[in-house]
Amino acid sequence: MSWIPALSGVWPWVVLACVPVGIVLLYFLKLRREPVEVPSTYLWSRTIEDLHVNSLLQRLRNSLLLLLQLLAVLLAAFALFRPGIRGEANSLGRMVFLLDTSASMQAPAGDAKGPSLSSPGEGGRSRFEEARRQIGDRIDTMTDSESAMLVTFSDRAEVMQAFTSDRNRLRDALDRCEVTNRPTDILGALRAADGLANPRRTSEIGDVNDVQVADAMPAELILYSDGNFGDVTQFSLGNLQPTYVAIGSDAVRNLAIVSFSAQRDLQNPDQIQVFATVLNTGTSDESTEASLYIDQNLVDAATVDLEPEAQTGLSFTIESSDAVALRLQLDGEDDLKVDNEAFAALTPSGLVSVLVVTPGNRALELGLTTPKSQQISACEFVTPDYMETDAYQKRASSGRDDLIVFDRCRPKAPPLTNTFTMGALPNDGWKWKTESGALTLIDIDRTHPVLRYLELYSLLVFSGRAVEGPAGSLTLVESDVGPVMAIASRDGYQDLVLGFPLVSEDESGEMQANTNWYAERSWPVFLFNVLRNLAGAAQSSGAPSYQPGQTVMARLENVLESVEVVRTVGQGRAESLGKQPVGAGGVVEIVSTSQPGNYQLIAAETDQVVDRFAVNLFDARESRLATQPTVELGYESVEATEAGIEVRREFWRPLLIAVLLLMALEWWFYTRRLA
Incomplete structure (x- = not known):
């Protein structure tokens, strides 16, 4: 049996302790009656009894109502301690939660033994939400002697909460976690966790005066991911004991655009050649339409029929001498939406x-x-x-x-x-x-x-x-x-x-x-x-493409003081990301690139577009959504497991129901006594 008090601080418990004392004192009080004149007091036994009430307190008598009331308060206080039990867990006392927030975690969690055909928008839970729920359940089972650390990772790692035994802080950090559109790189997260379990030395190992920064303290490394990342070989786990909790499904449906580009024909600058590659990363045959849009206008389409792990190339030829924003969209529904769209842009044909x-x-x-x-x-x-x-x-x-x-x-x-x-x-x-x-x-x-x-x-x-x-x-x-x-x-x-x-x-x-x-x-x-x-003639008409989260360094004319960054996505929606100052040499640093789309840099002085670039996922590994059965972490193969830790069983809800039943029973006895 373990306890997680619902009330924090001393004074709430002091007030709760005064409640049964107050109930008992009420039963010590005597009722002061008004004098009543009757012909014969011997005919009114109760009135004779009331004539002896001439003091404030009386002797406490046996009362079923009192016992029911005290029992209800006792059960309510017991429920506030949140008693519960859980199965035995092999815990080292210190845990490191690694939460995958990469783009593939947007896919439906599904069933690890069946196909993932439902989408989060239709009531299903995404992989990220499922992983966050499981981490929350594990935090609820922590004892006061345990501490934990929360680290999220995509293509970069972020320590959301350092080691603490405060469950409220861990829950707050978990609520702040968000899924991203970025690819996956777990090495940074492993290095962040490595600092505790494998502390570094202050000098060379052979130095007789060498001392450790901290004692080596084993920790349990719990990875919540679908395993879609490269093998980590240039890393030693040391005192970290890994557990891989696989999130997702083995059977998935997904068509992904893994490349999309456009260029003008040097012989005919008004002619634009568009190329794309579509890959079936799912486990079933897929068929859909690929639609090409220019400035939100449909200009061409092609049919895509692919077997699992097959890919096809698409090519389009269009005419335009102006600056255009291109978007290629796969019309079918599958398990991941971020790779169903791709963006590209062209500047006006010029010299x-x-x-x-x-x-x-x-x-x-x-x-x-x-x-x-x-x-x-x-x-x-x-x-x-x-x-x-x-x-x-x-x-x-x-x-x-x-x-x-x-x-x-x-x-x-x-x-x-x-x-x-x-x-x-x-x-x-x-x-x-x-x-x-x-x-x-x-x-x-x-x-x-x-x-x-x-x-x-x-x-x-x-x-x-x-x-x-x-x-x-x-x-x-x-x-x-x-x-x-x-x-x-x-x-x-x-x-x-x-x-x-x-x-x-x-x-x-x-x-x-x-x-x-x-x-x-x-x-x-x-x-x-x-x-x-x-001179840049080869690049003058094609805008570069970056992955989500990458920092974009754009070189403009240094006569500009600032530019406004505008992102355009499907259906013509444009979003301003604010103004950016132009640094020395005309260099602008753009960091707000977390969402795919076409980006424009607009001169604040003239409202003219001075540069363009696109943001796309373009990561075949990230688009492969089938959950990996094993992952390689530091020269060690870690098998996928289920959540593993038994969820804590709490008894406060039955106790509160018992309190309500006792209050109903006490009311029934009270009304029967008055009748």
Whole structure:
């Protein structure tokens, strides 16, 4: 038998103890009657008895009413102690509750032995709600000598309540827990629990003066999850004794969109190509319609028929030259809704802005004005003396251009945009490694997008130098004297440096070729790659996609002071997430990305959309809803179990019913006595 008092503090119990005392005192009191004159007092025995009432108190006599009243108060007081019993539980005295709050926990709890076909919205309980209920039942069974800790985890861990024996605090922390749309990573939660059971040392183990921060204290690790996370091998449980309480069902229904993207055709910018992948992560055959929406208008649809663990690709072609918000929706009902929608966005079809600073270079001009290059870029050619004007200073500090090309020249200060420098060094972070001389190219990095589809081994370079970039720079082309092409990051921008010019001047000032590259087919391809990847033509029309909860770093024009973040979901619903200040270099940090949807950054000064991005789950592991029978935790396979701990049986409800029956019985005796 155990007790969980319902009243807290001393004074409520003192008041309760005074109740039976007050009842008894009432039976000691004598009733003071009014005098009544009658012809003969011998005919009125009760009146004769009342004539002797001349004091306040009387002797306590046997009274069934008194006994019933005292018994009712005693049972009510007994019920307030909440007596109960529970089965024997092998408890270590300290428990760590790990509660999975990832997206898969939104699925119905179902029956572990049968299909999960009911949804939480139809009266069924979700996995998260079921796990929270089981944790609440376990908290109710805790004794005063036990303590517990509550940790939630999705792709990150959060300690909701540190170790405490206060059940009210644990319940309050449990009420604050919320399910998320994020993927699962349990390692952070395990490390949070590891701090108690496996305390760290203050110095090296071999140090004779070493002392422990705290004694190692075993703890029971109780994991409430569906097990849909990767194996945890780089972790040692130590004194943690794991128990895996499986939440969910082995038979599930779920179709998931695991990828969704859109891009404009570079040959025809008005044409949009949309691609998606749908995966059947359930245990039964599924069939549904996939509907494509542009700005909430249905434009196309496709039928999806998939067997378990099968996937299919969908493709759509639509026409639009404007900025659009795309949404792909699976119309069928299944066990998880968050992966039934996917979002993407496109900016208006347009050209990237490129400023070319050169004293004269016909080969460079021809390479940047090919038909393909003109479809994606607008190039402006100026001489080096333009860099001394106020117009250039304003242009370089505003980030107006997507790329600036410096041919045999360099600015006094690096501009706030990406740069491509040929035959010179962009800033003080770069330096020459060798003197000028003939070069032979021996290796190129074809994996980098700038050098894709290139063959450069046949090039002749009459004069060039090896370059050395700042820390973190990447060598793209290696020669016999060292790197001759490298790229490095600079405060969110990229600088590409080529160690030799395309043309040079002889002693008489006449222009002459320094390499035969301009006559090779690889030259216009190289410049096209630079426009696509360094100027951003490849990304100018497609908005990036992030997973829920990720921090988004957007780089805007630094002339903006703040932007408003707006999220758009299905049925045209738009929600403002507040204003965000624009930091140094035009960087905006957005952390309110917990919900899937299309996000827009709107300039506060002009109300124009300056950037877009999408948030989608896109996690095949998270969409696989079948409960895992075992999980790998720290080189140990943990079998799934049921709740395991017997729910506490409390007797306060029967006691209160007995109190009501005694009060009814006491009323019956009282009315019969008066009759």
